[in-house]
Amino acid sequence: MSPTAQPSSSGAQLLDRTVVLLDLVADGGVDGLSLKELAARSGLNTATCHRILNTLVGHKLLARDDKKRRYRLGARMAIYGVRAARGPGIISRCEVALTRLRRRTGDTTHLMARFNHDSVCLDRRDGECIVPTLTGSIGGFVPLGVGPGSIAMLAFLDEDEQDYIIRANLGRYASYRNLTKDKVRQLIADTRRRGYAVDMGELIPGIAGVGMPIMTPGEKPGAALSFTLLCAKVGPGVIERYGALLEEEINAIIGQ
Template identity: 35%
Template sequence: MEAASTAPIASGGVPRVFAVIRALSAVQVEGGRVTQLARAVGLTQGTTHRLLQSLVAEGMVEQDERSKLYRLSMDFFALAAKAGNPGDLRSLCRPALLRLCASLGDSIFLLVRSGFDAVCLDRSEGPFPIRSFTGDIGGRVALGVGQGALAILAFLPEAEREEVIRFNLSRVREYGVFDEVYLRTEIERVRQLGYAGRNTGLLEGMAGVAVPILDREGRAVAALSVGTISARLNDDRLPTVVELLKREAAAIGPKINPFDVTLRRPAQSLGGSTPEQRVVPGVDRGSVVDPLG
């Protein structure tokens, strides 16, 4: 076996370094042993160990002291995220909102999770006057209330989803049509369909549909929602709207920066300047609103 060394890697070893990084990415959850990684990249154990130790020295790989398993480090992901997506989620999604608004002729909303709530991070206004649970940019609603917030809740990891349900159940009951059985039934329905789209009856004549935006780990961090009048979201048009939403969400997901401050503190990305409130004349902004979130 070759002797291990932490000497700097020569330029000729760059392809081997990336081979090891790719092998590590495939076992990131459970971690990998030198023997396992060596087989995966087709190198000797000594060479693989030397490469791993050099990556450890650079802070790109970490080794568990007890199990001796290797994983890509947080510094590696931070570096990749910074290089791969310099913009925030709002900037990343803005073109999608504009495309959807132009294609569908309806109002489009971007919601992002904030603890037990969903926050309206951005919106593109369509020609039809509609109201939403979150109101304008910066408004928030409990996860589970409204189509966008329901889409996010439905696609959270199970443990997180259960925690949110327990915390928010009393909050969603305030709307008068929710109980735990109903909420869980709706969540299961959304998970099966891949979207939340239904007129809940909270506001006559209004309708909405939303799809989750999933990050690289399959976790729902945001949602794209359409808000419109019920007549424009009938059974014939719904599949087309859902397909357009899913296409845009699928394109956004892989580009999301996991270290974007938007995902942890959405209000900070609003820039402190909220657009003029858009409300239907004669309707109080705090009243019960349409089912899109």
């Protein structure tokens, strides 16, 4: 994912730094990250990093490959993860919606969440025919601005934040069929007007998508629901119907 810069609340410096490190490790990919890399990316002193990381390893929030001395997320984190998914959080609240949207359309549905400069797949239901998706499976991610769910969230952030994120992600857009920042801005404008994001095969040829943010009142969008389907399936009125379905489910989710 992207380099992390966690806005820090007052006090609690150690915890702020810990979260920065956790974020970096979470983004670290399959090989994990070394102390040196973590120190460099976080901007923290090596000794400070080392101390925090070791404590986290002790608590199994992180794990360390003793051979390669690289840090990755640990067993306790996996446990918190499954508990978070089961508890009354966003995943549970969207579970029924995802399933119902899939059933009503036969198409693949996604629950995406905003995480730093990225959009992470938290849950999905596979459609009747297998379609290639940007994020692959649960846990997969794309830069904010790439894909309908991702654009849907980006579009309803305030402009300063959009600018910041787009700038941060600039270098990564090119790998998505030469997406440009102007195109992203265009999509944001379209999405704000329409209320939901639409992609008609522009990212993956032949694959369309519709995405809408879950907007809790008074909060910035943190999650989105989306459809992925074959462009061939998109006849007149289909996109509008999918938009309406998303709106219906999201309203239900927000009202408890």
